[in-house]
Amino acid sequence: MKKTVVLLYLILGINSLEAQSLPKPExxxxxxRILFVFDASQSMYxxxxxGSKIDVAQRLMSQMLDSLARIENKPFQLALRxxxxxxxxxxxxCDDTKLEVGFKDNNIGQIKKTIRSIQPKGTTPIARSLMxxxxxxxxxxxxRNIIILITDGIESCDEDPCAASRLLQKKGIILKPxxxxxxxxxxxxxSFSCVGQFYxxxxxxxFKKVLDIVISQALDNxxxxxxxxxxxxxxxxxxxxxxxxxxxxxxxxYNYIHTLNYQGNPxxxxxxxxxPYRLVIHTIPPVTIDSVSLAAGRHNHIGTIAARGTLEIKQxxxxxxxxxxxIIRRKKTRxxxxxxxxxTRQKYLVGEYDIEILTLPRYTQSVTIDQVKTTIIAIPxxxxxxxxxxxxxxxxxxxxxxxxxxxxxxxxxxxxxxSFDLQPGNYRVIFRPKSGKSTLFSISRAFSINSGESxxxxxx
Numbered sequence: 001m002k003k004t005v006v007l008l009y010l011i012l013g014i015n016s017l018e019a020q021s022l023p024k025p026e027x028x029x030x031x032x033r034i035l036f037v038f039d040a041s042q043s044m045y046x047x048x049x050x051g052s053k054i055d056v057a058q059r060l061m062s063q064m065l066d067s068l069a070r071i072e073n074k075p076f077q078l079a080l081r082x083x084x085x086x087x088x089x090x091x092x093x094c095d096d097t098k099l100e101v102g103f104k105d106n107n108i109g110q111i112k113k114t115i116r117s118i119q120p121k122g123t124t125p126i127a128r129s130l131m132x133x134x135x136x137x138x139x140x141x142x143x144r145n146i147i148i149l150i151t152d153g154i155e156s157c158d159e160d161p162c163a164a165s166r167l168l169q170k171k172g173i174i175l176k177p178x179x180x181x182x183x184x185x186x187x188x189x190x191s192f193s194c195v196g197q198f199y200x201x202x203x204x205x206x207f208k209k210v211l212d213i214v215i216s217q218a219l220d221n222x223x224x225x226x227x228x229x230x231x232x233x234x235x236x237x238x239x240x241x242x243x244x245x246x247x248x249x250x251x252x253x254y255n256y257i258h259t260l261n262y263q264g265n266p267x268x269x270x271x272x273x274x275x276p277y278r279l280v281i282h283t284i285p286p287v288t289i290d291s292v293s294l295a296a297g298r299h300n301h302i303g304t305i306a307a308r309g310t311l312e313i314k315q316x317x318x319x320x321x322x323x324x325x326x327i328i329r330r331k332k333t334r335x336x337x338x339x340x341x342x343x344t345r346q347k348y349l350v351g352e353y354d355i356e357i358l359t360l361p362r363y364t365q366s367v368t369i370d371q372v373k374t375t376i377i378a379i380p381x382x383x384x385x386x387x388x389x390x391x392x393x394x395x396x397x398x399x400x401x402x403x404x405x406x407x408x409x410x411x412x413x414x415x416x417x418x419s420f421d422l423q424p425g426n427y428r429v430i431f432r433p434k435s436g437k438s439t440l441f442s443i444s445r446a447f448s449i450n451s452g453e454s455x456x457x458x459x460x
Contacts, residue, residue, distance in 0.1 A: 099133075
């Protein structure tokens, strides 16, 4: 019994030490920054449901801000930009857009007060407001920037809100905006589909519901698991790097090593649902999922076939002391997938490959990589040949097969003594000293190489 207790304490102690040696997980969530871009153009005085559009928007925005003030344990900041509220129309002033409340903590009361004080006056410079919004987000290394555009009309300054939105997203300044249309004409709704994720608030009830949905998508956690499937469609593959790229900006957003958790299932990731992704699994060769879209607020499954096996290339008891590279290609292609060192193991996707081992002479073989299994290529140990010449000269070493000479390597014309590690076989060296100005001074010597043995060839 005592031995059992001691053993248990020992195991627990080892596990504790292992846990202490692990790197600290990167658990700090990004700061979500939401910029409301609010329409205060003259048309907001139009009648809508229980009052004017501006009255309804001010009231429901205030209620939504009260709800946000009660949220805990979710890091976020808010800001407010307004357009069409400074200059009456006519004349039209397309510079009528202003950041009224900047990003900072505990500014919800200030935003509510500002919204209540807004009096619609002017025009609708949506594109210019979006471009100016780019400077509203202070520099931050761990932030996600979101714009919620609330408008009752389309662009009126002959500029392109779609181009402005695409530019900001491509530069990685903002995520895809939310656009909430207040009582918009059905003919105008298509104008906003290219700006961002559009919601039609046809009435007050829908407007309130849409506000809640948008805020939920902006703040709620969205999870996913990446299922790397074997040939039986089981998510058994793991321990490989993977990168989530933004399809909009092209930037790498997340870099992880795929992990099976303690239950043997793909680990759960928290991902931003507002980004369309391109997922690359860094297997050899890589596996790419060109388009990944996440359902916000849900647990998402992302799956792809990534069955792998292992290739081991070895040369037992080799006397060669230099590293030898092995070139790996897909069968019958010239594209190099990987350069693997001799006497190492490496995982590859299942399939057929051509292997070229850069020994002297080169060794080639085609192999099939099977799921989970290890395919072994074993080449014989090399032998050594030493050439001794009376002077420097020109020469080459050839492998001799069925009376045909196949070039292996050239001799160094500046060395009179040199050695090479060669694979077992029959060879011939052809040499002429530099001082010999006639072809008749050429020397030809045949020799054989056996594994682990050395031979000396005199070129005199």
